[in-house]
Each structure stands twice: as C-alpha cells, then as structure tokens.
Amino acid sequence: MSTRQVPTADPAPRPRIILHADMDAFYASIEQRDRPELRGRPVIVGGTSDRGVVSAASYEARRFGVHSAMPAAIARRRCPDGIFLRGDMKKYAAVSRQVFEVFRRFSPRVEGISLDEAFLDLTGTERLHGPAVEAGHAIRAAVREATALAVSVGIAPSKLVAKIASDEAKPDGLLEVRPEEVLGFLRPLPVERLWGVGPVTRERLRAEGLFTIADLETERPERLAGLLGEIGTRASELAQGRDPRDVESDRAPVSMSEENTFGEDQRDWERLAAVARGHAESVAARLRRSQWRAHTVVLKLKYGRRVRSGPRGFEQITRRHTLAEASDDGATLGREAVRLLDAAPRKPVRLLGVGVTGLAPARGPTQLDLLEQVHDRHRAARLNRALDTITERFGSGAVTRAGSERGHRAALSLQHKHGEREGDEED
Ligand SMILES: [Mg+2]
Numbered sequence: 001m002s003t004r005q006v007p008t009a010d011p012a013p014r015p016r017i018i019l020h021a022d023m024d025a026f027y028a029s030i031e032q033r034d035r036p037e038l039r040g041r042p043v044i045v046g047g048t049s050d051r052g053v054v055s056a057a058s059y060e061a062r063r064f065g066v067h068s069a070m071p072a073a074i075a076r077r078r079c080p081d082g083i084f085l086r087g088d089m090k091k092y093a094a095v096s097r098q099v100f101e102v103f104r105r106f107s108p109r110v111e112g113i114s115l116d117e118a119f120l121d122l123t124g125t126e127r128l129h130g131p132a133v134e135a136g137h138a139i140r141a142a143v144r145e146a147t148a149l150a151v152s153v154g155i156a157p158s159k160l161v162a163k164i165a166s167d168e169a170k171p172d173g174l175l176e177v178r179p180e181e182v183l184g185f186l187r188p189l190p191v192e193r194l195w196g197v198g199p200v201t202r203e204r205l206r207a208e209g210l211f212t213i214a215d216l217e218t219e220r221p222e223r224l225a226g227l228l229g230e231i232g233t234r235a236s237e238l239a240q241g242r243d244p245r246d247v248e249s250d251r252a253p254v255s256m257s258e259e260n261t262f263g264e265d266q267r268d269w270e271r272l273a274a275v276a277r278g279h280a281e282s283v284a285a286r287l288r289r290s291q292w293r294a295h296t297v298v299l300k301l302k303y304g305r306r307v308r309s310g311p312r313g314f315e316q317i318t319r320r321h322t323l324a325e326a327s328d329d330g331a332t333l334g335r336e337a338v339r340l341l342d343a344a345p346r347k348p349v350r351l352l353g354v355g356v357t358g359l360a361p362a363r364g365p366t367q368l369d370l371l372e373q374v375h376d377r378h379r380a381a382r383l384n385r386a387l388d389t390i391t392e393r394f395g396s397g398a399v400t401r402a403g404s405e406r407g408h409r410a411a412l413s414l415q416h417k418h419g420e421r422e423g424d425e426e427d
Contacts (some may be wrong), residue, residue, distance in 0.1 A: 001243035002019075006114050006139070011025050011066045014123070015157040015179045016121065016123045016157050016158070016246075017121070017122040017123045017125075017132045017155065017157070018119060018120070018121060018122070018123075018155070018156060018157065018158060018159055018162045018247060019106075019107075019119070019120040019121075019122050019132065019135070019139070019153060019154070019155050019162060020117075020118075020119055020120075020153070020154045020155075020156075020159070020162035020163045020165065020166040021103060021117070021118055021119075021120065021139060021143075021151050021152070021153050021166065021168075022116065022117045022152050022153075022154075022166045022170070023099065023116035023117070023143075023149060023150070023151050024059075024149070024150045024151065024152055024170060024171045024172055024184040025056055025057065025058050025059055025062075025151075025171075026056055026085055026092065026095075026096075026115065026116035026149075027045040027046075027056035027060035027092055028043045028044070028045050028056040028057060028061070029058070029149050029150065030091065030095055030149065031043055031045065031085055031087075032058060033147075033148055033149060034091075037120060038058075038083060040059075040060060040232040041058070041060055041081065041083055042058060042059070042060040042061035042063070042064060042066070042079050042081065042082040043057070043058040043061060043082070043083050043085065044057050044058070044061050044066055044075055044079065044082045044083065044085070045057075045085050045086075046068075046072070046073030046087055047070075047071075047075050047076070047084055048072070048085070048086045049072065049263070050072055050073055051072070051261060051263075052071075052072045052261075053068075053069055053070060053071055053072060053311065054066060054067065054068050054070045054071075054072065054075050055068060055087060056068055056087075057070075057075075059171060061075075061079055061082050063077045063080070063200075064078045064079035065079075066078055066079050066082065066235070071311045072084075076218055077146055079371065080258070090173065092115060093115060095147055095149070096115040096116060098146045098147050099116070099143055099146070099147060099149075099151070100112060100118065101146070102139065102142045102143050102146050103118050103120055103139070105142065106120060106122070106125065106129055106135055106138070106139055107120040107121055107122055107125055107223045108248060108249070109121035109247050109249045110247075110249050111247045111248050111249050113423075119159055119162065119163075119247045120139075120247065121246070121249075122135055122155075122249035127261045128366055130213050131172070132176065133155060133176045136153045136155050136174045136176065137174060139151070139153060140152075140153055140174060150172040152166045152167075152169040152170045152171065152172060152173050152174070153169060153173075153174045153175075154166030154167070154168070154169055154175050154176075154177070155174070155176040155177070155416070156176070156177040156182065157177075157178075157179045157182065157240075158182070158241070158243035158244075158245075159243055159245050159247070160194070160195055160238055160243040161177050161182055161185065161186070161241070161243070162177075164175070164185075164186075164189065164193055165177050165185075166333060182241040183240075183241050185218070186213045186214075186217070186239065187212065187213055187214035187217065187242060188212060188213075188214065188215075189212060189213045190202075190211060190212060191205050191206075191210060191211065191212065191213060191215070191216060191235070193213065194213065194216070194235050194238045194239065195234075195237060195238065196234055196238075197231070197235055201228060202234075204227065204228065205227075205228075208227065213238075214239075216235055216236060216239035217239040217240055221233060221236040221237075224236045228384070239388045240292070254357060254359065255298075255355055255356060255357040256283050256286050256287065256292075256294075256355060256356055256359075257279075257283065257298065257300075257353055257354065257355025257356070258279045258281070258282050258283055258353065258354060259300060259349045259352060259353025259354070259355075260275065260279075260349060260351065260352060261302075261350060261354070262349065262350060262351070262352075265303075265304035265349060265350050266348065267346075267347075267348050267349070269341070269342070269346065272341060272349060272352060273338045273342075275339070275342055275352055276299065276338055276341050276352060277330075277334035277338060278336065278351065278353050279337070280297075280330050280333040280334035280336075280337045280356035281330035281333075281334060281353050281366035282330075283329035283330075283333060283354060283355065283356055284327075284328050284329060284332075284333050284334075285330065287328035287356065287359075287362075288362070291318075291361060291362040292328065292359040292360065292361060292362055293326035293327055293328045293359070293361075293362050294323075294326055294327060294328065294333070294356030294357065294358055294359055294360075294363070295322055295326045295357075295358030295359075295360065295361050296320050296321065296322045296323070296356060296357045296358040297320065297321050297323065297333050297336040297337055297340070297354070297355075297356055298318055298319070298320045298353075298354070298355040298356065298357060299318065299319045299320070299337050299341055299344070299348055299352075299353070299354060300316065300318045300339040300351070300352070300354075300355065301316065301317050301318075301319075301341075301344055301351070301352055301353075302314045302316045302346075302349070302350045302351035302352075303315040303316070303317075303347050303349060303350060304347070304348040304349065304350045305347065305348070305349065314350055314351075317344060317345075318339070318373060319340040319343070319344060320357075321336045321339065321340055322358065323336065326358070326359075326360045328362060332352070333356065334354075337354045391426075
C-alpha cells in the first residue's frame with residue numbers, strides 16, 4: 001500500500017534564534033584585567049561611600065555573599081577584606097563600545113540592555129556565521145580577543161529563555177536551549193526566574209503552593225489571572241514557553257534621567273534648585289545629541305526620613321509637568337524642574353533627580369525615503385550615542401554652567417530607559 005504525503009497547508013514558522021550575551025562581573029573583571037594584583041581577590045566596584053550601593057562584585061567577592069545593588073554597609077560587613085573601588089565609568093563605557101562592535105559583526109539586530117548585556121537576533125544568519133551554537137562560540141572568542149574578558153552566552157527561541165540560559169551558563173560559558181528543550185529547561189526553575197515575578201509575587205504564589213515554573217505551567221491560566229491579574233496571565237504564558245517579544249534594535253528610549261545622592265541631606269532650596277538646573281542641562285544635552293525632544297519633565301526627590309527599613313525605605317516623591325511643546329532646551333527643562341521643586345514639601349533631601357519622558361523625534365522627516373534613512377541611522381547609532389554620552393558625562397565633570405551645579409559625583413547615576421527594565425544590574 002502506498003502512502004501519500006499530505007502537504008501541510010500552513011507550515012510551522014521557523015523558530016527564532018535569539019542570543020543573550022552578558023559580560024561576567026563586567027566592571028570588576030575590567031579592574032582585575034588591568035590590575036593583576038587584584039586577580040583572585042574579592043573586588044567590589046561601587047559602595048566606596050557608606051551610602052552607596054555595590055555596582056559590581058567579582059566572583060571572589062560573591063563567595064562572601066556580596067552582589068550588585070547591595071548597600072555598601074552590608075557589603076563591608078560581609079566582606080571586610082574586600083577591595084572597594086570607586087570605578088571608572090569612562091573606561092567601562094569604552095570597553096562596552098568594543099564589546100558592542102563585536103556583537104554587531106554577528107547580527108544587524110542588536111538590542112543593548114545595559115553596558116554589558118545585549119540580545120542579538122541570529123535568525124537567518126546561519127549562512128554567514130553557521131549554526132547558532134557556532135556563532136555563539138565565535139562571539140565569545142571574538143569578545144575575548146577584543147577585550148580579554150569573558151562573556152557568557154545563552155541561545156534560545158525566546159528572549160526569556162535566552163536570558164535564563166546565559167545566567168545558567170555563567171561564568172564564562174555557553175548554553176543553547178533548543179525549541180524542543182524549552183519546557184524541560186524551564187520546569188524545575190523557581191517562579192521568580194520569570195520576568196515580572198518579583199519577591200512580592202513570588203510570596204503570593206508560594207502561599208498558593210506554586211513554587212516552580214512547572215507549577216505555573218500546569219495551573220489553569222484563569223486561576224493565575226484571578227490571583228495576580230495581568231502578571232498572572234503573562235506568567236502563565238511564559239511558563240508555557242511563550243514569549244513573543246522580538247529583539248528591538250531600533251526602539252526609541254522612553255525616558256532619560258540623571259540623579260544624585262547627596263553626601264549629606266540638603267535643606268538649602270537654592271542649592272537644590274541649582275542642582276536641578278544642572279541635571280536638566282545635562283539631560284537636555286543628551287536629548288539634543290540623540291535628536292529627541294521631551295514633552296514631560298519629571299522631578300524625583302528622596303527625603304532623608306525613613307518610612308521603612310531597608311535601602312529603599314526612604315520617603316520618595318515624583319512630580320511631573322507636561323510642556324505645551326516638546327523641548328530639548330536645558331533652560332526650559334530646568335525652569336520646570338525648579339518649579340516642581342518649589343512646589344514640593346520642604347524637608348531635608350537625600351536624593352534629587354531630573355528626568356524627561358514623552359520623547360518625540362527632534363525633526364520630523366518630510367519624505368518617506370528620508371524617514372527610512374533616519375530610521376536606519378538611528379538604529380545603528382542609538383546605543384553608541386548612549387555610550388558616548390556616558391563617557392562624556394563622566395569624563396568632563398569640570399564643565400558646569402553658571403547657576404547649575406552637579407551633586408556628589410560618587411553617587412551620580414545616569415539612566416537611559418528603553419522600557420524593558422532597568423539596565424544597570426550587573427552579573
Ligand atoms: Mg553582566
């Protein structure tokens with residue numbers, strides 16, 4: 001008896017190939033590379049002042065339980081013999097540019113998440129670079145050749161799984177999760193490995209007897225939605241291995257901001273206004289360089305008074321004002337920031353930040369082909385610009401305008417948010 005092949009009307013779409021690359025203990029590894037006497041020792045970047053937090057910890061420091069985002073005081077207690085360094089953002093940004101140059105050799109679609117972490121869409125690049133796992137090894141080798149640093153790589157059909165895979169591959173490893181392996185890979189992991197499941201959500205799930213991703217996979221989606229709303233629906237999808245988010249290399253930033261923590265709480269509103277104007281000037285300069293304008297000015301104040309224990313326990317307010325017309329002018333943004341400041345409760349201030357959101361392109365192109373050009377140029381240049389900005393900011397601390405003032409530089413932080421998540425976490 002003969003069999004006949006029935007042609008499938010709708011062949012399954014080819015799975016995407018997404019690679020997540022994440023430098024190992026980036027800042028600390030750069031310091032150990034450049035200062036051989038630090039190799040093999042617990043190096044902690046950041047947290048040199050008692051009020052700061054750790055930016056990066058070498059693997060030797062992690063053995064003492066030190067990790068990024070940990071308050072300096074706790075890190076010192078856990079690792080009293082640790083070598084605490086202020087860090088050199090200018091240097092790290094320069095290394096980051098080298099790393100991203102390597103990434104772009106392997107795919108035109110690179111989505112930078114932070115200085116040391118990116119997603120690459122490798123779908124369709126096999127003809128050039130071979131199977132994904134070979135490309136992954138080649139990327140690791142090329143990064144090492146360019147920088148003498150280790151990058152860990154995860155490869156999977158989705159961003160979620162690629163990111164978890166690179167975590168699992170650390171340090172200095174590569175892990176590929178093939179489409180048919182996704183569910184088996186996810187099942188034993190704790191629920192908090194899913195995007196959107198933080199400590200609070202984790203506890204609520206635990207209270208319901210849901211501990212692993214397998215527990216979520218087999219739970220009725222309606223029950224998870226009833227329990228957690230939107231997050232529950234998404235967690236259910238992710239637990240089934242469904243994460244449709246694409247690598248977005250041309251995404252517009254959703255906000256830019258700059259903030260600083262003062263060495264001592266500030267009560268002088270004149271001085272605070274000067275700091276706000278300084279931040280506004282610097283944010284405006286970044287807007288101009290990256291050809292955006294902002295509709296909304298945001299002021300963030302953290303007061304010295306504690307309302308809870310823990311590093312996030314300080315009273316914090318944000319105030320925003322939407323302009324009649326989008327602006328990239330420092331004086332305009334500064335004026336609004338100061339107005340918001342003047343209307344805020346007058347209590348000792350620990351942290352002041354100025355940001356903008358509601359970004360729009362500075363110039364609307366008039367023709368379609370021009371639009372295409374602008375689009376391409378933005379895609380290629382956007383992350384570079386972000387990095388240039390950071391380099392410039394940390395490298396040119398001497399330049400300030402009359403009436404503007406920078407805060408305590410040790411605690412200065414820059415943010416360039418792309419909507420996914422805050423990209424400053426280091427591992
Ligand atoms: Mg990292």
